Amino acid sequence: MKNQIVFFLAYMVLASLSSQDLKPIIDRSEMKIVAEFPGIITSQCLGFVNPPSLDLNLLPSLVKVRNHHQSKNDEALQKIKALNYILKKQNNGADVKLSEQVSPLVKNPVVGVGLKANKNTGGTPMDNTISISNSGWVVSAANSSINYVKNGVVQYIQNFESFLNNEYPNTCDPVVIWDPEFQKFFMYIQQCGLKSNNKIALLFSKSSNPNDGWWFYSIKADPSGGFFDYPKVGQSTKEIFVTGNVYVNSKYDHSNIFQIDKSSGYSGQTLRYTTWNKISSNNQFTLLPLNYGLNATYGPGTYLVCTESSGASYIGFYDLTDDLDKNPKLLYQEIPTATYGPGSDADQRASDCKLDAGDCRTQSGYYINERIHFVCNSVAPDKWGALAYFQLDVNTKKSSHDYFASTGWDYAYPSIAFYGKTKTDNESMIFFQRSNEDNYPENRVVYVDGNFNFSGSVLVYSLWETECEQFGVTVNRWGDYTGITRNYSLSSPSVWVGGAFGDFDGYWNTYIAEVHDSGESSVKDGTKEIAKSSLYPNPANKRFNLKFSAPISGSAVFEIFDNYGKRIHKVLESKISQGDHIFAFETSTLLAGEYFLQIQFNNQTIINEKFIVLP
CATH class of the missing domain: 2.60.40.3080 (Immunoglobulin-like)
Structure with a gap:
């Protein structure tokens, strides 16, 4: 007992001296070690990227080919989705029609300034991602292009081929995050159009202003030569974590976790990192490393969660225990939860082209106050597509979730951000897409509190349908992501969102907007x-x-x-x-x-x- 007290006091002293929110001392007795520390690897910086902006009126245009984000068991998944499409049309599986579960006691989202950002590249999907600095610089990226926005106006636009000094001729799946510890941006981009041995680009901004340029590193995505895809990015105080699924001969094989030292990357020095690629757990498809909810970080190490792509009654919880220099371990525990499952592809107005609603893989999440919040696609009792919102208490290892849905609509591709003022506030904003045969695809946002009380959803943007003919398919890619980021340039809660919409040419385009409730806006909406x-x-x-x-x-x-x-x-x-x-x-x-x-x-x-x- 005396040793436990001494350890606890030492822990509290460390917490008070550190700028990070220390991970709690959790019960790990039922967690099993699924990977040992692989050792540190190094990579040289390839230099500095800071290409001039294209004419803002120009349209970036690169390849049309996009990789299919195949599920863990894609054949079984497609059968489930096909059956659910029939059932939802018959409205089977539910005694009453569902509507959005609106509570009168919660905050209501308000859409502020918005604008068209990353233009279409002739390919699908857009794979939107967005982040904002403390000084108000918004970085919005989509497949093959990047925009900088300040005060509600696009200031910079470039295609990724030029942005990466022509090192990557075919790019996709960008992910950008703001680092509150170093006050800089981190961005991930990967090679696409390959079946194996793709490379990934890791970029660290030189300052809080992205116009000052980025340090550029390129590393092999998978040591065994597989194709690395569907990236997720998180961070602790000292490190960046990049995860992804690895495919061999076009079939899912395993997942990788990159644990990357921040200080070497932000200084343009030799990058220190490791690759966790021999994970022995059965549930590792699309691992999501969790960022901290507030304008701070946590650690050491990180928490990760994952859901089964075809649905299940459990989720995977991972604890990567420590920093690179502290001989970390990767621990895993399966957590029971209420059953979730995939919906079906969505219809859209004025077109026979269906929209691919994907599967149940984890989409987005964050960690705060010893609780993990995350979202994924799911299905409602009436078989229409729904959003699943999960909470996981890391101390009790108890999970709970609810869905947000409305009969007659398919909901998909949610992303979530913390919306409270202090870490004890259990509040979130969820950005998502929905569509049906009477309406064009929509980007919407909804508020939810810690007791699963939802506001009504609010339209962010909708314009036109998207078509299939250009790509010779009957189901067009829809997501595969939406982007949401907390805006820490304000004292009041606010988020920026970014998602795809159908334009007049039948292609996807990008719309970004600020969302708040009754609080202040970071951009005066002069239009x-x-x-x-x-x-x-x-x-x-x-x-x-x-x-x-x-x-x-x-x-x-x-x-x-x-x-x-x-x-x-x-x-x-x-x-x-x-x-x-x-x-x-x-x-x-x-x-x-x-x-x-x-x-x-x-x-x-x-x-x-x-x-x-x-x-």
Whole structure:
């Protein structure tokens, strides 16, 4: 007993001296060692990347081929999804229709400033990721392109081929995070279009401003030569953790964990890391390393969780026990939970092209106050796609979860961020996508507290359907991720989100936005007034008038699209001064029918209004 007291006092002294939130002393008696420390590896820095921005009006265009994020047992999964598609249409499996479980006692999300960011690259999916610095720089990345945003305006755009000094001709699956300990960004990018021996790029920003450039490292993704895919990134105070699934001959084989020293990376020195690639647990598909919820870090080591891709009644809990220099071990325990399972592919309006809703692999999560919060795709009792929100107490090893769903909609690809002010606040924001045959694919956000009380979800952005014909398929890739990040440039809770939407050309595009509740916003939304503008008369047979007020001077583009999303005519591209404006345009060149007028102001789409031309 005396030794235990001394150890506890020493632990508390260390906690008070450290900037990190120390992991609690948990009961590890039922956790088994599934990997021993493999030893430290080193890699030389390849130099500095800081290419100039492309013209902001240019469209990055690289390869169209994207790897299929195959599930652990893909054949069985597809059979389950096909059956659930039939059952949901029949509305079997539920006595009553479900609706979003709205509580009147919780906070309601408010969508602030938003803008189109990473443009489509001719491929699917977008694989969105987003992060923000304490000084308000937003880094938004998607397959093959990266944007920097400040004060609600895109300041920088580049394709990843140029960004990586032409070292990686085919990239995908970027992941970017903000490091509150070093006050810098970390970013992961990988080679795609291969079946084996791909490389991964590890980038450490030189400062909190991404325009100052990044230190660049390239390492082999799998020591045994497999193809590494579906990355997840987390961090402790001293280290970055990158995980991914390894495929051999196009079949899932094992998972890897990279444990990477931060200090060497952020200084451009020889990188110190290790690769955990001989993990003996049965449940290791898509391991999620957990970031800390608040503007701080935790450690030493990290916690990881995973779910079974085809569904199960348990989750996997991992404890990577210590830092690189402390001979860490990887421990594992299977935790019982309520059953979860995959839904089915989603329909969308005006198209026979279905959207791939993926599987139940872990999507996103965080750790705070001795509790893990994470989300994944699941299925509701009526067989429509749902979001599953889990909580895991690391002390008691007890798990609980609930789903968020509504009959007639398929929900998919959630991401989650902490939304409390202090670590004892059990509050989160969840960003997700949903679709059905009567609506275009939507990006939405919902608030949830620690007792699984949800707000109603709020629309962030929706525009058009996406098509399959360009890729010769009947089911188009939808996710495979959405992005969400806590905004720590504010004292009040706020998040930034980034997700894919269908554009007028039938491809995916990216929309990012700030979301808060009744608190402050980090960006003054100077374009909201324009959204109140009026198009009149409507319908008309000779001329339309557009009236709106510009709160600031800026660049405006007016374009007309037909009802099938085809761009018909660019009406105006001009600088516009602050104040009230009235524009008129003739309809003599348009056939009778329905059209859409889209207006972009300072790179933001602020009007997408339908109008009718009479005979």
